[in-house]
Amino acid sequence: MKSKTIALIFASMMMLCATTSYALKVNIVDGLPYVDVDVNGENIRIQRIQDTNHKLKNSYTRTSRPTPPFYIQPFQPIEGVKTVTELDVIRFIKNEVSENEGVLIDARMPKWYRNGTIPGALNVPFSILYGQKDDPFVEKIFSVFGAEKGEGSWDFSDAQTLLIFDNGPWCQQGVEEMKNLIRLGYPKEKILYYRGGMQFWQILGLTTIKPRAIEE
CATH class of the missing domain: 1.20.5 (Single alpha-helices involved in coiled-coils or other helix-helix interfaces)
Known part of the structure; x- marks a missing residue:
């Protein structure tokens, strides 16, 4: 029975x-149909918008922007850094981010980030990485990434894999972020690039969130 x-x-x-x-x-x-992910102890469901008549109404509907500065980025802008797809991003959130083995980075300026981002993303604006290795902001960020500071250099042996994105193929904030990280010593093999960015993510109707304000 x-x-x-x-x-x-x-x-x-x-x-x-x-x-x-x-x-x-x-x-x-x-x-x-969907993927449930754990983000900072909160369960978030990533799925696509179910309304087949849905159309975007934000700035990602635009086809053209002033160039410069909004040039089309190469598929692989930096040799040695792998370019990934939306499915790779979802797997990364499900596996690496949820298990604290990787960091999903929104390289855009804070005003963009506050308007909506990919679930699990940490905002590290490209502009704050223009400093040197001993810059206090750089030191704090690298420590969050799992790097350890040694005698005059950083040890990236246990540093987490970073998956970086920005607004999309016409945006260079993510590329600038990667260049800054590599200049500061971060290993290329520990960096991934989602070229589609927020525009492709939203065109496919995938879940976005508005990050909560951090109280000091």
Whole structure:
């Protein structure tokens, strides 16, 4: 009787999952309607907007911006730094960020970040990394990333992998951030670049959040 009850419960759970999957019109990929991630102890569901008539109404609908400065960025702007897709970003949040083994970095200026960002992203504006290795801001940031300061240099052996993004292919804030990090010694093999940025993320209808204000 007990085994029969367990079997019924399991079957009900499977039916519920199947119903949820079929209920969504817009999935991430085939068989994957959403991904639940843990961000600072809070469960956030990443999925796509279900309204198939939905259109963006913000600045990401624009096709053209003054150039300079908004040049189209190369697919791989820095040799040795891997460019990743939306699916890679989702996996990174689910695995590395949730397990505190990686940092998702929004390289944009704070006003952009406050208007909405990718779940789990930490705002490290590219401009604050223009300093030198002994700059107090740089030291604080590198410590957060898991690097250890030694005699006149940084040890990046246990430093976390960084996945960096900005507004999109026309934005150079993320590229500037990566250049600054590499100049300061951060290993290229520990840096990933999401070229699509917020524009591609929102065009695909993926979940965004407005970060909470940090109280000092």
